[in-house]
Amino acid sequence: MQGIWTTERIREAEGKLFAVTPDGELMRRASFGLATHLAGFLAERTGGVAGRRVVLLVGSGDNGGDALWAGAFLRRRSVAVTAVLLKPEKAHARGLAALRKAGGRVVSVEDSPQWIDKADVVVDGIVGISGKGPLRPDAAELIKHVRAPIVAVDLPSGVDPDTGAVDGPYVTATLTVTFGAPKPVHALAPQQCGDIVLVDIGLRPELGEPDLHRLELTDLADLWPIPGAGDDKYTQGVVGIAAGSATYPGAAVLASGSAVHATAGMVRYAGPAADVVRGRWPEIVATGSITDAGRVQAWVVGPGIGTGSEGREVLRHILGQGVPVCADADATTIIAQHPDVLDARDPDTPLVLTPHAGEYERLMGARPGADRVKAARDAAKKYSAVVLLKGHCTVIAAPDGRVAVNTPRGSWLATAGSGDVLTGLIGSLLAAGLDPWLAAAAGAQVHSLAGALAADGVPTSASGLVDAIPGALKLVRDTAGDSGVEVIELPVN
Numbered sequence: 001m002q003g004i005w006t007t008e009r010i011r012e013a014e015g016k017l018f019a020v021t022p023d024g025e026l027m028r029r030a031s032f033g034l035a036t037h038l039a040g041f042l043a044e045r046t047g048g049v050a051g052r053r054v055v056l057l058v059g060s061g062d063n064g065g066d067a068l069w070a071g072a073f074l075r076r077r078s079v080a081v082t083a084v085l086l087k088p089e090k091a092h093a094r095g096l097a098a099l100r101k102a103g104g105r106v107v108s109v110e111d112s113p114q115w116i117d118k119a120d121v122v123v124d125g126i127v128g129i130s131g132k133g134p135l136r137p138d139a140a141e142l143i144k145h146v147r148a149p150i151v152a153v154d155l156p157s158g159v160d161p162d163t164g165a166v167d168g169p170y171v172t173a174t175l176t177v178t179f180g181a182p183k184p185v186h187a188l189a190p191q192q193c194g195d196i197v198l199v200d201i202g203l204r205p206e207l208g209e210p211d212l213h214r215l216e217l218t219d220l221a222d223l224w225p226i227p228g229a230g231d232d233k234y235t236q237g238v239v240g241i242a243a244g245s246a247t248y249p250g251a252a253v254l255a256s257g258s259a260v261h262a263t264a265g266m267v268r269y270a271g272p273a274a275d276v277v278r279g280r281w282p283e284i285v286a287t288g289s290i291t292d293a294g295r296v297q298a299w300v301v302g303p304g305i306g307t308g309s310e311g312r313e314v315l316r317h318i319l320g321q322g323v324p325v326c327a328d329a330d331a332t333t334i335i336a337q338h339p340d341v342l343d344a345r346d347p348d349t350p351l352v353l354t355p356h357a358g359e360y361e362r363l364m365g366a367r368p369g370a371d372r373v374k375a376a377r378d379a380a381k382k383y384s385a386v387v388l389l390k391g392h393c394t395v396i397a398a399p400d401g402r403v404a405v406n407t408p409r410g411s412w413l414a415t416a417g418s419g420d421v422l423t424g425l426i427g428s429l430l431a432a433g434l435d436p437w438l439a440a441a442a443g444a445q446v447h448s449l450a451g452a453l454a455a456d457g458v459p460t461s462a463s464g465l466v467d468a469i470p471g472a473l474k475l476v477r478d479t480a481g482d483s484g485v486e487v488i489e490l491p492v493n
């Protein structure tokens with residue numbers, strides 16, 4: 001599992017490392033790594049390094065210091081480096097001196113457009129982990145005119161380091177070179193960060209338990225239930241699906257199909273769409289009534305069941321079964337409107353709620369807001385349930401405070417019925433006995449993998465997503481080990 005640390009925790013760790021490291025050493029490590037990546041980026045983009053033009057946008061803190069030192073390193077490789085100082089009086093003094101000594105050019109904001117226009121790469125050293133709020137007008141004006149790809153130092157400026165939220169002008173980077181450890185912005189603002197590489201500056205031993213987690217393919221491969229020699233269709237966990245209606249059977253077909261593909265074993269369906277579900281998925285044992293559904297190890301309830309009294313009774317019945325439940329869509333609305341349905345639940349029985357922003361508002365009385373991690377944590381506490389907050393990035397919070405983030409591969413999942421597919425995946429994993437937080441996080445990850453495979457650059461459908469689940473699981477099992485963040489070894493001097 002990849003750890004992610006908030007800026008407060010990063011600062012604490014940096015403080016400890018500072019105390020035992022020679023002055024300036026951490027910045028040297030960071031900026032050398034940055035320069036290495038900038039050279040690689042230039043070579044890849046332009047076919048070479050020497051003679052290429054790099055413009056550094058330099059703010060008032062150490063983030064600008066990193067950019068200046070990296071510029072000095074690049075001068076050794078005959079790169080033409082121009083630094084634009086946004087606050088000349090506050091620019092990192094030693095970094096600036098190093099760049100000047102190495103033959104770098106330093107220009108004012110007013111004189112910078114001619115250099116920015118000719119740049120092969122622009123480096124965003126405006127703000128790093130101390131950044132607050134959007135880009136200030138001077139920086140925003142410069143960024144507006146940048147045509148070259150941008151490499152962000154630590155994180156794209158103008159994006160909140162801890163929430164990934166934007167509230168005004170910000171930098172959109174092609175590549176982000178970060179230091180020490182991933183921060184929330186890297187998981188929560190993928191569109192602004194672009195590709196992300198991590199430079200090891202020796203911080204890891206000083207960091208404690210991560211604040212957030214991201215599942216890696218190896219985790220998925222380890223977690224995903226694979227039948228053994230002693231298994232039969234029952235031992236792997238039977239999942240029950242209570243979804244859809246006679247008028248709207250689609251949700252039932254999608255959630256059931258997703259469950260069929262997620263694990264081996266068995267899927268039961270109970271509800272008014274039994275005939276349609278049976279017709280589409282002959283392997284499903286389907287019945288019209290929840291009361292004669294048979295035994296299951298977990299229930300999926302909600303998609304398309306409606307929010308009326310019938311849906312309410314189905315939900316109440318299921319919550320009283322004493323097995324893990326994934327309550328989605330209409331079930332979340334019912335819980336919001338009739339919280340007493342939860343009285344049927346044994347509080348120790350796992351419950352996963354999967355609201356999108358609108359359903360979240362019904363559950364919590366307010367929209368999730370900019371801090372989606374906090375929003376998910378608050379709901380998880382309030383409902384003593386795992387809460388999976390949907391959106392471009394999906395945040396999965398457990399009542400004990402654990403949070404996982406799923407960073408999507410594009411936005412193809414924003415298609416009708418896609419949530420039904422996710423629910424089926426989570427339900428299957430719950431039935432297999434996974435910890436509910438891991439089940440939700442792993443379900444979300446495979447969901448987005450399936451989305452990327454199904455879409456392959458063009459829009460897909462929820463049915464296409466269902467069909468892509470086997471491919472996604474094959475990819476997980478074949479390529480386990482790819483973490484999504486490349487860690488480079490730091491050359492010594």
Ligand SMILES: NC(=O)C1=CN([C@@H]2O[C@H](COP(=O)(O)OP(=O)(O)OC[C@H]3O[C@@H](n4cnc5c(N)ncnc54)[C@H](O)[C@@H]3O)[C@@H](O)[C@H]2O)[C@@H](O)CC1
Pocket residue numbers: 014026027028030031059060061062063064066126127128129130131132133134135136153154155158179201
């Ligand atoms: N502390 C360390 O050990 C290391 C820090 N490093 C670098 O240092 C950075 C953090 O440096 P600092 O804490 O000096 O702060 P930053 O460089 O992130 O920000 C500097 C100052 O910018 C101003 N500012 C805040 N928001 C702004 C905005 N929206 N527009 C314009 N100005 C704004 C504030 O006055 C802030 O103090 C990291 O992101 C990283 O790049 C690296 O050198 C690695 C080692």
Ligand SMILES: Nc1ncnc2c1ncn2[C@@H]1O[C@H](COP(=O)(O)OP(=O)(O)O)[C@@H](O)[C@H]1O
Pocket residue numbers: 329356389390391392393394408410411412413414415416417418419420421422447
């Ligand atoms: N812009 C987006 N980028 C990536 N994933 C998205 C985006 N919008 C929605 N999703 C994902 O698609 C799914 C949609 O679920 P939901 O809102 O319940 O839709 P439906 O009710 O149509 O099934 C969720 O898993 C959500 O995280």
Ligand SMILES: [K+]
Pocket residue numbers: 063124125126127128152153154155156157
């Ligand atoms: K930056």
